[in-house]
Amino acid sequence: MTAPLRPDLARIAGWIAAGSRVLDLGCADGELLAHLRETKQVSGYGVEIDMAGVIGCVSRGVNVIQRDLESGLAGFEAGSFDYVVLSLTIQSMKNVEAIIDEMLRVGRTGIVTFPNFGYWENRWQLLKGGMPVSETIPYQWYNTPNIHLCTLNDFDELLTRHGARINSQIVMHKGRRITFLPNLLGSLALVRFESLAKTAPTAAE
Amino acid sequence: MNHDPHSVGIVSPQCAEFDEPLPLQSGASLPSYRLMYETYGTLNADRSNAVLICHALSGNHHVAGRHHADDKYPGWWDTMIGPGKPIDTSRFFVVGINNLGGCHGSTGPMSLNPATGKPWGAAFPVVVVNDWVHAQACLADRLGIEKWAAVIGGSLGGMQALRWTVTFPQRVRHCLTIASAPKLTAQNIAFNDVARTAILADPDFHGGDYYQHGVAPKRGLKLARMLGHITYLSDEGLGGKFGRQLKSDGYQFGYGSEFEIESYLRYQGDRFADVFDANTYLLMTKALDYFDPARHFGGSLPAALAATAAKFLVVAFTTDWRFSPERSKETVQALLDAKKSVSYAEIESVHGHDAFLMTDPSYMQLMDAYLRRVADEVGA
Numbered sequence: 001m002t003a004p005l006r007p008d009l010a011r012i013a014g015w016i017a018a019g020s021r022v023l024d025l026g027c028a029d030g031e032l033l034a035h036l037r038e039t040k041q042v043s044g045y046g047v048e049i050d051m052a053g054v055i056g057c058v059s060r061g062v063n064v065i066q067r068d069l070e071s072g073l074a075g076f077e078a079g080s081f082d083y084v085v086l087s088l089t090i091q092s093m094k095n096v097e098a099i100i101d102e103m104l105r106v107g108r109t110g111i112v113t114f115p116n117f118g119y120w121e122n123r124w125q126l127l128k129g130g131m132p133v134s135e136t137i138p139y140q141w142y143n144t145p146n147i148h149l150c151t152l153n154d155f156d157e158l159l160t161r162h163g164a165r166i167n168s169q170i171v172m173h174k175g176r177r178i179t180f181l182p183n184l185l186g187s188l189a190l191v192r193f194e195s196l197a198k199t200a201p202t203a204a205e
Numbered sequence: 206m207n208h209d210p211h212s213v214g215i216v217s218p219q220c221a222e223f224d225e226p227l228p229l230q231s232g233a234s235l236p237s238y239r240l241m242y243e244t245y246g247t248l249n250a251d252r253s254n255a256v257l258i259c260h261a262l263s264g265n266h267h268v269a270g271r272h273h274a275d276d277k278y279p280g281w282w283d284t285m286i287g288p289g290k291p292i293d294t295s296r297f298f299v300v301g302i303n304n305l306g307g308c309h310g311s312t313g314p315m316s317l318n319p320a321t322g323k324p325w326g327a328a329f330p331v332v333v334v335n336d337w338v339h340a341q342a343c344l345a346d347r348l349g350i351e352k353w354a355a356v357i358g359g360s361l362g363g364m365q366a367l368r369w370t371v372t373f374p375q376r377v378r379h380c381l382t383i384a385s386a387p388k389l390t391a392q393n394i395a396f397n398d399v400a401r402t403a404i405l406a407d408p409d410f411h412g413g414d415y416y417q418h419g420v421a422p423k424r425g426l427k428l429a430r431m432l433g434h435i436t437y438l439s440d441e442g443l444g445g446k447f448g449r450q451l452k453s454d455g456y457q458f459g460y461g462s463e464f465e466i467e468s469y470l471r472y473q474g475d476r477f478a479d480v481f482d483a484n485t486y487l488l489m490t491k492a493l494d495y496f497d498p499a500r501h502f503g504g505s506l507p508a509a510l511a512a513t514a515a516k517f518l519v520v521a522f523t524t525d526w527r528f529s530p531e532r533s534k535e536t537v538q539a540l541l542d543a544k545k546s547v548s549y550a551e552i553e554s555v556h557g558h559d560a561f562l563m564t565d566p567s568y569m570q571l572m573d574a575y576l577r578r579v580a581d582e583v584g585a
Contacts, residue, residue, distance in 0.1 A: 045541075045547075051550070051552075051553070051567045051571075054548075054550050054571065055550075055567065055571050055574050056574075057548070058548055058550075058571060058574040058578070059575075059577065061578050061582075062548075063547060063548050064548045064549070064550075065549045066549055066550045066551050067549075075534075075537075075541055076541065077541075077542065
């Protein structure tokens, strides 16, 4: 009945516990939330700026708030979600640090996916003297919406600096998980993290 | 006239008489009353497909279709309602009601006061949004509708839709509040008061009992409408339509209507004053001013919405400055705080507040997508 989920979204879904509350930032047409609702009784909201995405969410019956993520997550109460997902959006955002802080504020667990700039083909194209164009960065330098590209290692460092601890990391390429030399061989990174401040006192789970 | 397959076609208003008194928020009570309404589509066997359309300030029960073949204008929301339209009458049973205090057949200041045998006039009690909702619920009972699939309204209509979810949480499945607000701002109340002052200052007003004098405060009502009309449109929209176009070649150096916008506004004002009742205008703007569901919950809108059980769609338009997107976001915020099911969309439009009556494509697509889902959900 349910259409198969995009492989990276399926991985994210695998990280999310049944019955939890999820905020999906840049949720597009609500595919992930609709899947989570149907398979895991997950509730929550999507946030999307693009009207076509908003209409897509509405036609799937997914709660969606039309908003520009650059303006932050004001209005979402601190700690009100079990998971906050930001999938393939962070690289096009102006204020990356603010959104990470906001994710840590409103959610217990953050999940971010982004194109891994450390992927070998990207490195190779740079070595050859051109800006990389690849599966996860399918734009030319002059028309790309991506303004903050990073490697797996860069992102880890940013999270650490913002008081978060990574508790899971998956790297993929062409829909398959890469376990060997992930920062070199994976074009798409999925990172799950928690705020150190919040995780320390609660060991209930 | 060719038959339009997306029109509900020729429709007739109906009238429901209620002999039991209706207690009002003000403490007054209407001994008996009547409500004018129209319906389109068919109520299904389990009575789950009924949709209530709440009207705005100057609206009425005539929501879609035409009263006779050569009717110049269709119902006020004909763009949205009909077979294959977003509020699809081949799936939904749609009900439009003229509110109490109205001037289109429902009991209002023009009706005869049974105690005196004369028109109510100034003696007609002030009604508030919650009174309308109670009266609408009485009509729903009579039509056998226990629970609406959706209650939908723009502007003042959106306030009624919101109020429905607070007053009768178990009777609303979906609430669509469009170009609306959880309460008016001081600026909005100010606009309303200027409109009312125009009416009250008209020498033909006679303290609201002008019916006996065979006159109507049309100049005041015209002014009120002209002011209102400006606030319902955007500068961008007006500029695009009229700019600084003159009716003749040069300036006349006088106070006649020279610019196209002037003659447009004056025409709209006159047309309105001919068909609308000044007392009703006073009542409806007062209902707008009083609306504040948070008031009985210590000023907390999330507390007011805590017991609601509906799913919400809140829609705002970018150029609406009378009910700006910021105001809709207050409703959304309260619903988020109360952990309710809510979606919010902000439609790009040049049409200002009136955009909720227009056909901006993303607006129509959004409404269509949402209501298709509702229809599926109720098995319509």
